[in-house]
Amino acid sequence: xxxxxxxxxxxxxxxFLVFVFGVxxxxxxxxxxxxxxxxxxxxxQSPSIDFAAILDGDFSEDYATYLQDQMVVRDDFRFVKxxxxxxxxxxxxxxxxxxVDGRLYDKFYGIEELLISRAARxxxxxxxDSGSNAIYFSTIPTKAQILDRDRFLLSDQxxxxxxxxxxxxxxxxxLMWLAQPGNEELYYATDPHWTTPGALSAYKALASALGFDxxxxxxxxxxxxxxxxxxxxxxxxxxxxxxxxxxxxNDSIDGMSLCRFxxxxxxxCFESVxxxxxxxxxxxxxVFLGGLGPIITIDNPSSSTxxxxxxxxxxxxxxxxxxxxxxxxxxxxIDMRFVRRQLVLDNFSLAEKDILFLYSTSVLNTDPxxxx
Amino acid sequence: MVFSSLEFLFxxxxxxxxxxxxxxxxxxxxILLVGSLFFYAWGEPVFVVLMVLSSxxxxxxxxxxxxxxGSARSGYALAASVVxxxxxxxxxxxxxxxxxxxxxxxxxxxxxxxxxxPIGISFxxxxxxxxxxxxxxDRVPVQRNPISLAMYIALFPQLIAGPIxxxxxxxxxIDNRTHSLEMFSDGVHRFVIGLAKKVLIANNIGLLWDSAxxxxxxxxxxxxxxxxxxxxxxxxxxxxxxxxxIGLGRMLGFRYPENFNYPYISQSVTExxxxxxxxxxQWFRDYLYIPLGGNRVSRLMWVRNxxxxxxxxxxxxxxxxxxxxxxxxxxVLLLIERVFLATLLERIPRPFRHAYLxxxxxxxxxxxxxxxxxxxxxxxxxMFGLTGIDLANNEAWFLLRxxxxxxxLATAGSIPLxxxxxxxxxxxxTVRTFVMPSYYAGLLLVSTAYLVxxxxxPFLYFRF
Numbered sequence: 001x002x003x004x005x006x007x008x009x010x011x012x013x014x015x016f017l018v019f020v021f022g023v024x025x026x027x028x029x030x031x032x033x034x035x036x037x038x039x040x041x042x043x044x045q046s047p048s049i050d051f052a053a054i055l056d057g058d059f060s061e062d063y064a065t066y067l068q069d070q071m072v073v074r075d076d077f078r079f080v081k082x083x084x085x086x087x088x089x090x091x092x093x094x095x096x097x098x099x100v101d102g103r104l105y106d107k108f109y110g111i112e113e114l115l116i117s118r119a120a121r122x123x124x125x126x127x128x129d130s131g132s133n134a135i136y137f138s139t140i141p142t143k144a145q146i147l148d149r150d151r152f153l154l155s156d157q158x159x160x161x162x163x164x165x166x167x168x169x170x171x172x173x174x175l176m177w178l179a180q181p182g183n184e185e186l187y188y189a190t191d192p193h194w195t196t197p198g199a200l201s202a203y204k205a206l207a208s209a210l211g212f213d214x215x216x217x218x219x220x221x222x223x224x225x226x227x228x229x230x231x232x233x234x235x236x237x238x239x240x241x242x243x244x245x246x247x248x249x250n251d252s253i254d255g256m257s258l259c260r261f262x263x264x265x266x267x268x269c270f271e272s273v274x275x276x277x278x279x280x281x282x283x284x285x286x287v288f289l290g291g292l293g294p295i296i297t298i299d300n301p302s303s304s305t306x307x308x309x310x311x312x313x314x315x316x317x318x319x320x321x322x323x324x325x326x327x328x329x330x331x332x333x334i335d336m337r338f339v340r341r342q343l344v345l346d347n348f349s350l351a352e353k354d355i356l357f358l359y360s361t362s363v364l365n366t367d368p369x370x371x372x
Numbered sequence: 373m374v375f376s377s378l379e380f381l382f383x384x385x386x387x388x389x390x391x392x393x394x395x396x397x398x399x400x401x402x403i404l405l406v407g408s409l410f411f412y413a414w415g416e417p418v419f420v421v422l423m424v425l426s427s428x429x430x431x432x433x434x435x436x437x438x439x440x441x442g443s444a445r446s447g448y449a450l451a452a453s454v455v456x457x458x459x460x461x462x463x464x465x466x467x468x469x470x471x472x473x474x475x476x477x478x479x480x481x482x483x484x485x486x487x488x489x490p491i492g493i494s495f496x497x498x499x500x501x502x503x504x505x506x507x508x509x510d511r512v513p514v515q516r517n518p519i520s521l522a523m524y525i526a527l528f529p530q531l532i533a534g535p536i537x538x539x540x541x542x543x544x545x546i547d548n549r550t551h552s553l554e555m556f557s558d559g560v561h562r563f564v565i566g567l568a569k570k571v572l573i574a575n576n577i578g579l580l581w582d583s584a585x586x587x588x589x590x591x592x593x594x595x596x597x598x599x600x601x602x603x604x605x606x607x608x609x610x611x612x613x614x615x616x617x618i619g620l621g622r623m624l625g626f627r628y629p630e631n632f633n634y635p636y637i638s639q640s641v642t643e644x645x646x647x648x649x650x651x652x653x654q655w656f657r658d659y660l661y662i663p664l665g666g667n668r669v670s671r672l673m674w675v676r677n678x679x680x681x682x683x684x685x686x687x688x689x690x691x692x693x694x695x696x697x698x699x700x701x702x703x704v705l706l707l708i709e710r711v712f713l714a715t716l717l718e719r720i721p722r723p724f725r726h727a728y729l730x731x732x733x734x735x736x737x738x739x740x741x742x743x744x745x746x747x748x749x750x751x752x753x754x755m756f757g758l759t760g761i762d763l764a765n766n767e768a769w770f771l772l773r774x775x776x777x778x779x780x781l782a783t784a785g786s787i788p789l790x791x792x793x794x795x796x797x798x799x800x801x802t803v804r805t806f807v808m809p810s811y812y813a814g815l816l817l818v819s820t821a822y823l824v825x826x827x828x829x830p831f832l833y834f835r836f
Contacts, residue, residue: 008801009557011809016560017389019816024382060373060414067378071824080821089576089777095825110588153770236825 027072036075038233040282043069075236082236097235098144098152103189104231104240108144111155112365113163119364120167123357126312126341127170131351135170136209140194140202140316140360143187145179157361164364170357173209175202188243191229192362193285193316196220196246203323210309210354212327218248223274227284245284247274252326255302261295264347273298273322288318294338298322303329308353312336314363328354337369373414374532374831375563375616376570378823384411388528392624393551401523401546404624411528412492419490422460427522429456430500431515434507438514446508453504461497464490469691492532494688496525498655503539505659512540520546529620533613535631535651538658542626549625559622564812564819566615571819571826573782574609577601578830580775583767585742585751590761594768595754599734601775602741604782607636609832610649629654636786639725640717641705641732652688656681679703689740694748698739705732 035042047053047062054060071077082094092098098105127135139161144154158176165172178186178194178201186198194202204214227243259269275290289296292315309328311317317333325331332353334344344350373380388407395403413420433456436449468484475482503524506512515521524546530537584598614631621628635647645653664677679700686699709717717725735752742748753759772779784790797803 008804009553011805012557012560012812013553015809015813016564016816019813020381020389021386023820024386027382055417057415057417060379064377064379067382068824071378071820074824077821077824080818081825084572084818084821091774091777093774150766151770153767 023072027067027070030070030072032070035282036069036233037282038075038078038228038236040230040233046070078236079238083238086237086239092152094236095234097231098147099235099237099239100147100152102240103143103184104229104235104237105144105147105152106142106192106231106362107153108142108157108362108365109153109155110365111159115366116160116163116364117167119359120164122336122341123164123168123170123312126345127168127355127357129345130355132353132355134210134354135357136173136206136355137164137168137170137357138173138175138206139164139364140358141176141179142192142360142362143179143184145176145361146181146184146187160361160364168357170355171209173206175205178202188227188229188285190227190232190240190243191283191285192231192360193229194319195243196248196319199316199319200248200323203320206320206324206356206358207327210324210327210356215250215252215323215326218250218253220246220248223247223276223287224284229285230283245287247287248322250326252300252302253322255300256322256325257299257301258289259297259299260290260293261297262293264295264343273325285315285318289321289333291315291318292335292338294335296321296333298325298331298333300325300329300331303327305329308332309356310334310348310350310353311356311358313356313358314360314367316360317358320358324356337367373411373528375613375620376567376575376819376823378820379414381567381820381823384414389623401517402519404527405519405523408523408526408528408531412526412531416491419488419493422464422490422493423496423526424522426457426460426496426500427525428518429453430504430525431518431521434504434514434521435516437504437508441510450504450508454501457497457500457504461493463487464493466687466691469693473693489691495534495536496531498536498652498659499525499530499539501659502536502655506538506540512543515539515543515546517547527621527626529617529624529626530628533610533617534649535614535617535629536655537626537628537651538655541629545626551625555625556623559619559624560812561619561808562615562622563619564815566612566617566619567819568815569608569612569615569785571612571822572815573778573785574605574607574612575822575826575830577608577775577778577782578605580771580778581605583771587767589765589767590754590759591763591765591768592754592757592761593764594771595751596734597768597772597775599737599751599755600779602737603636603734604779604786606737606741606832607632607786608782609830634786634788636730636733637726637788638729639722640709640714640729641702642709642714644729644733645702645706652685656685660684675707678707682706692743694739694743694745698736701736701739 032045033043034045044062044066046066047059050059053062085091085094086099092100093107096107098107123137127137139157141157141161144152145157147154149156157179161176178198183198185195186201187194200218207214223245225242225244227245229243232240253273256273257269257271258273258275259267261267270290273289274287276287283291285291289298298321303326305328307328308330309324310332311321311324312334314335314337321331321333332348334348336344373384375381384407388403391403391407392400409420409424412423430453433449433453437446437453440446440449464487467487471482471484474480503512503515503521507514515524524537524539524542527537578601580601581598584594584601587594611632618628618630629651631649631651633647633650635644638644638647661677661681664680665673666677667674669677682699682703683696684699686696686702689695689698717728738748738751738755742751750759754761757763798808
């Protein structure tokens, strides 16, 4: 006679075999994806079988990365991990993103003094070599500055701003007040960037400093109300709702046109500053000027002056540039991570233009190529 | 290949299980051998040759040991086995330590060989020696089937991180083993628990240790938190690997020796080493300490024997002098306990005995993990507030708050709480048919989720 407990081992064995074989079969049969929109990156593809790569172990490493990237229901697994980290292990963060009151905050910890002083020196050298006498600079705090530094492991971004102010001889425009408690809505919940209201607030401060009366008449169009930014992809948290991306319109902004330069000779032009089909279509924030690019120009035919503005910037400037362009005939945005300094000095006649250096503290603190 | 990887769980494991269980009995060992060589070659395509060569040499040497039993030639064959095995281990693992030591001691300028260490060489070398020595001592019959011997040496469950399975403990199972649903189920239990220990606890708490050693704002509290985290990391990592190995072995019909038995509940160093990496301790006891004379010699010789064994035990863990010092540190503590401390410890309340053990083990881990004397002294200085740093700071409190659940789980997992619960409730049919399978499914799901979304999955035994 069979012992009554003998078959009781079967469920354990079945659970194990079904899981291991099931995931194996599904992951073999599943189609490989080119990229992950959630994570804003290309996914590893199946490595080609190469004898030398097999011998030196590269093949096995590449295959491990490929399997990790192409695992069946990969995003669901990532959400499960995030759930365990946040809900069961009670950790305040997942993959370096804090989850606080339904909003996500990139962990900002560690001050890179060398990078910051280097950035200040380079900003100063461009400012001096430009010959312009209308030079402004500002630092944009990331939203982590809003959080209580006694509760979370965070650095004070004011230190970065102070260091840049000390090192740069130009007119400083304060934007640090943006990231204070109560101003959460000035940033997306799921993305590091500022929202259109956030960019508008910054624009008002910048325009006043540049000597203009800020324009205050806009209509807002909802570009999308299902925006999930880059922090969403990393935090992979079920408890976070979607963001709404607003586009500001008025006659002046609607009349603007945009050119994106891949080199001084090659450019693509558009009849709007908002590009629904941006070049980097993974992120809805790319609707502003079409996403990152080395040189972008905005032409404002309704401008009453011939004044021109050059902005040295990172991606935060894209949402604020259309507002600033209302006061200029042309605004040129230069991303020094993609353009050589000498090329800019030789080709952009900076002496006759207003110049604004507009960088987020996170780029000043982490990107060694900010001003190459 | 390591167990805690997607390629093992969802490629290698299903393939080998399928092939193994559908194969007729006579093909099971060849399949395990080929599978194990593939498993090894996946990360070490070149060094698989070394392992095969070593197996082949020792296969013939064991045959000679047996053939010339009783004559001097048998002894020569054993000596050849020991010399060849240790020479390979010494060359690949310790050559550069020797070069560096000579260079720094004599001011010479010999170039280091910069040889990569073949993974698992320390484990399989000790297994090979257990075989040839036991054949010489006539404790086990010689293995005439080269496939069976090669399979014993290369068998993937215990190949790269132990336990060190002595030949005699699996000799009969190599050629004649049974499989059952109960044994497979038991194997699943051990494997899944081991996987979760490694992926969910060890990897996770290892991040806390990383934060403690890379911090720009050290504090006494963070130093203690860090070394406690490392103690948990190495325990859950290593015992997790052993659990996975034991579990995989059971699925395939082998019973491997236990390797860990809740070492952190020990009340003395002597007890700790009976519970920590037991298969290594037993190997050194049987194949070095006892042959040296053990404690049946003069007191001076006994001290010498203990110190030799612990010097080599330390050095086995890595080709760096800090490991030797770590071994000697425990050797000296064991001697002190044996001479007088054990009697003293018995007279003090149990909590103090635990505190003593944990303190010496934590200090031991700083020596083990930090490498250079400067780093070790600096970290110990931080722990004991001798470096003028703050007692506690924001970072320490934050890391404590962030890891508190993990630390509680790790503490609970370091005592036999869950095991007792398991043993007590397992006879219940509902537990066995419903609760435990659901628990395993949950652990498998979450462990896989962590493997999919994790960039931190270290292999701690690359120096062993």
